[in-house]
Amino acid sequence: MRRARTFVALALVLLGVATVAHAELPSGISRPDSERGLSQQELGAQLFAGNCATCHGIAGEGVLPPNRTRGAGNVRGLGPPLKGVGALAADFYLTTGFMPLQDPQQQPWRRRVEFTPKEIAAITQYVASLGPGPSIPRPDPSAGSVSVGFHLFTEHCAGCHQAVAEGGYVTNVRVPKLKQDTATQIAEAVRIGPNLMPVFSKHDISDRQLNSIIAYIESVKHPNDRGGWGIGHIGPVPEGMFTWLVAAVALVALCVLIGERLGKA
């Protein structure tokens, strides 16, 4: 009886510790002691110095390899300069969780966003103040056409991102799926060309065409799967193979179940 009570008490303590650990602020971000009383520009500068400057340089000049050769310890540069990238790039990388990167050599990938919206706005404003650059776009997918967007998407995007924006592979990198991206993030990525993605200027894809592309991506976020399970929208051939494998296994199992060996007697 006593042992059971000790056990319950121990479990409760552990649960309490776990709750506290869970409620802690996400680690890995360095913040000023108090964000109150700081102007947005000051807050942005402080957060930039604490979280971005290691790789992008204290004034956003980037950390580049010296003289195109590799430095000591085979360092090949840490981060690109941010002068002139504007609010557009900063907003994209921070709202998607691409930045900050734990390891500068790793591919930026969508992760939990650890900055608050206020902090993101402050850093974005600070990065925009480093040099003249593009502002955050304001796409309007409702003005676009899904069918035009489908054609543009197959022409420009589907080669890597697949026809229903499920993502895939290019040599050396993974291609992200676009199901979580907001309209603004898609518009930003098209203009930036993050990582190995090509850049599409307004000359290649106009803002009007971009609205249609976003309208198409929005429409495939929740496709109407008339056939039942979507199984990841991996395309008709693998879907058919999946069905065949399941059906074949079921048929073999049924045969084993009902079959009898002759000549047993």
Added chain:
Amino acid sequence: MKKLRRFAFIFGAASGTLRGKGHRKRIVEKGESDPAAELWLVGLLLLSAIFAVGFIVVYATGRWPHRTQYEGIALGGSLAFMAAALILVAKRLIVTEELTEEYPEEEHPKEQVEVNQIVRESGSRFTRRKLVGGAATAAGGALGLALVAPALSLGPALDTDELRWSPWKRGTRLVHEDGAPFSASEIEKDTFYTAYPEHEPRSDIAAPVVIVRLDPSELRLPPERKDWAPLGILAYSKICTHAGCALGLYRKPMFPPVEPSPALVCPCHYSTFDVADGGNVLFGPAGRALPQLPLMIDRRGRLRAGGNFSGPVGPSWWGVRKKPAVSPGDNS
């Protein structure tokens, strides 16, 4: 034979019974009746019928969501219960017996030996067996080849020169899909464009090219191609040299120190071609470099071909490296 006989028996027995001419002796042993199994059978068949009717109802009236799934469940259920009913019939209700049958004995062993002997002796007039056999093989083989020969029409096999043809020659302008010519000034870095030869058929495999632009300092072209990329603008065939897919992927590093070099990637099997050094294969199953199209910029700033490709376009074939690409007007 045995089956037929049994069938005849059953038929005769049935007609005999109908005519009331008394009973014949049973062939199949009388099995014990199994009312429980019969009841199960009736239940399964009725369930199958209910599901089938359900399908008709859903099909005729269904406007609700997931109608396809309900139809599938109804029809699938009907078939599943039907299958279960048949399994039940086979396992519990049909009277079965196990029979083994010996191999029949050879009926005319002596005659068979005789036939063999007759065949052997009938050929006694042949004295040059090998020669005749060779001639017959030649005739049969040649006839077989003649029947297969039309397969050559599937593609050029002996004269592969037409595979080298390309619509590009010195001075051909590069145009957009809508026919508007490309200006050098509109080609930006970090993106790629598809271009076609002006006034030439676009259906030809050698027609489409990819244009990309690099910083001239990034180029690592071989010395004989140093004039092929004015202002760092490069053009390559859009057709992969492995299986002929269109190169739809251009990977370009945003931060070159840590990211892979700019390259054209084929979406079919991920052949990857380095755009900076003349289209050499970096990765994948492609066996030879991507053909590069030399470029020049005319007085009005338009992009023009400076000649033909560095090699034949498209999937490889035997002897692909032996002769260059052929331009319209070339007589070779």
